[in-house]
Amino acid sequence: MILQAVPLTPELFEPYGQILMAKNGLPERLVWAANIDNRRPEAQGNLTFMSLEPEQYPVKVDELERHRFSHQVFVPLEGTNHLVVVCPTKNDGFPDTEKAIAFHATGGQTVNYNANVWHAPRMVLHNPGSFIMLRWDADTDADTEFVSLKQPFIVEPPGKGLY
Numbered sequence: 001m002i003l004q005a006v007p008l009t010p011e012l013f014e015p016y017g018q019i020l021m022a023k024n025g026l027p028e029r030l031v032w033a034a035n036i037d038n039r040r041p042e043a044q045g046n047l048t049f050m051s052l053e054p055e056q057y058p059v060k061v062d063e064l065e066r067h068r069f070s071h072q073v074f075v076p077l078e079g080t081n082h083l084v085v086v087c088p089t090k091n092d093g094f095p096d097t098e099k100a101i102a103f104h105a106t107g108g109q110t111v112n113y114n115a116n117v118w119h120a121p122r123m124v125l126h127n128p129g130s131f132i133m134l135r136w137d138a139d140t141d142a143d144t145e146f147v148s149l150k151q152p153f154i155v156e157p158p159g160k161g162l163y
Helices: none
Strands: 002-004 017-020 044-052 059-066 072-077 082-087 101-105 110-113 123-125 129-137 145-156
Touching: 002 101, 059 082, 059 123, 082 110, 082 145
Parallel strands: 002 145
Antiparallel strands: 017 110, 044 129, 059 145, 072 110, 072 129, 082 101, 082 123
């Protein structure tokens, strides 16, 4: 399945979570800017640093993941552009791949996935990049569920001049 990436906006991403980005210039402070729910009392905050090698368009996505009990926040460092691919959950609990959408995110956009949202693993675009990630984990298989896609997504870049 071919997906055409679109520029990431808070409005388009709203069904899947929150996007944190400067909107009105400085100074700006948004309190309670995103949900960071923990749905398991035994889970603890897991703050992770990650550095990744870049992907180049077209990007192949052959796996999705979700975190049923926790939101997951990715804060890009040093201007890291990144790819965000999401899809809703069907009634049977599996991803509704027919409704998948791909977003091209800039290094100034923090992504907060709602709990139980299917999404592609973190991917950086163009250059190596780093993130801070926050999720609630209990060191069990329920922390992260993975599903392999029978038909991978091929993500094409946004229209010329948009990234």
